[in-house]
Amino acid sequence: MSLKEHILNDVEILSLSEKIGDVQKLFNQLTYTHLPVAENGVYLGCISENDVRCFENEKTLNDYRYSLEGFYVRESNYWLDSLEAFAQNNSNILPVLNETNIYIGYVELNEMISLFKETPFLHEPGNILVIEKSFKDYTLGEVSQIVESNNAHLLGVFISRIENEMAQITLKISPSGMNEIIQSFRRYGYLIISEHQEDNFSKNLKDRSQYLDKYLNI
Numbered sequence: 001m002s003l004k005e006h007i008l009n010d011v012e013i014l015s016l017s018e019k020i021g022d023v024q025k026l027f028n029q030l031t032y033t034h035l036p037v038a039e040n041g042v043y044l045g046c047i048s049e050n051d052v053r054c055f056e057n058e059k060t061l062n063d064y065r066y067s068l069e070g071f072y073v074r075e076s077n078y079w080l081d082s083l084e085a086f087a088q089n090n091s092n093i094l095p096v097l098n099e100t101n102i103y104i105g106y107v108e109l110n111e112m113i114s115l116f117k118e119t120p121f122l123h124e125p126g127n128i129l130v131i132e133k134s135f136k137d138y139t140l141g142e143v144s145q146i147v148e149s150n151n152a153h154l155l156g157v158f159i160s161r162i163e164n165e166m167a168q169i170t171l172k173i174s175p176s177g178m179n180e181i182i183q184s185f186r187r188y189g190y191l192i193i194s195e196h197q198e199d200n201f202s203k204n205l206k207d208r209s210q211y212l213d214k215y216l217n218i
Contacts, residue, residue, distance in 0.1 A: 003082060004075050006112070007096050007105035013038045014047070016065060021057035023047065036095040036103060037061055037068055043095060043103040045070040072097050075104060082112050121156025121172045128172055130160065130194040131185050135167040138190070143169060146184045152176035168193060 013036045014023065026035065027049045034046035045068030047061060055064055072095040073082050085094055092109040117123065131143075140157065147154050153174040161168035173181065178196055185192065 002075065003073060003077055003079055003096060003107055006079065006107050006115075007075065008108065009105040011035065011106065013043070013095075013103055014061060015039070016044075016060060016062035018061050019057070020052060020055045020059050020061070020064070023052050023061065024057070027052060032093045034069070034089075034091045034093050036093075036106065037065075038103060041102070043072065043097060043101065044068050046091070046093075046095060048091075071095075073107070074099065079112055079115050082107055083116065086112065119156065124155050124172075124174075126155050126172050126174050127176075127178055127196075128170065128194060129178070129181070129185075129192075129196070130168055130170050132166055132168045132191040132193050133189060135162060135165050138167060138169065142188065143171070146188060147171065147173055147181060150177060150181045150184055152181060 011030065011032070014026075016037065016039050018037075023035070032049070034048050036046050037044050044065065047064075047068055051064070051067045069089065071085060071089045071091070073085050075096050075098050082094055086092065086109050094107050094109075095103055096105050096107060098104050143157065144154055154171060155174060156172040158170055159167055160170040182192055182196060
């Protein structure tokens with residue numbers, strides 16, 4: 001799904017001649033972290049509210065054009081691309097440009113998050129499984145094969161963490177026999193990070209540990 005049907009136009013793009021005091025008042029009326037700025041109709045970048053609050057009221061945006069942040073997305077971009085841009089620029093608004101770099105509107109963070117909530121990863125019933133393996137040793141094909149070989153389906157997968165050459169992989173799996181899936185991942189050398197009631201291996205280890213503690217305390 002592209003961004004086209006989610007583009008808004010209810011906030012006009014600012015010009016460099018705008019006085020800082022007026023821009024501050026505009027931010028007071030809105031909930032956006034940034035506002036787009038143009039010169040002769042050409043998009044230059046966004047001005048952040050945090051910066052504007054530190055500028056002199058009587059000066060114009062042109063006096064502070066060095067502070068403009070040039071982030072944007074294309075109208076042809078997939079909506080998921082926008083989430084990365086939001087995160088990278090710490091913004092809740094993203095200017096949208098067409099293929100000839102003309103500003104055509106913006107998209108909001110809340111709207112993009114609402115789309116993510118409707119994906120099978122969050123919307124469909126299923127089980128969350130977090131596994132870990134060396135970043136060099138795992139493949140998504142292998143992960144998918146392990147899940148599907150146990151008569152389940154992947155509803156979503158993403159790399160939730162990379163540290164010390166180890167990758168944590170978060171899976172959303174259709175309701176199925178989780179114990180069999182977990183044991184299969186262990187046989188392929190994956191560590192199971194999340195805890196599951198269906199995990200017989202962990203349950204047996206816990207039972208044995210409790211038995212050993214009881215024996216040692218006799």
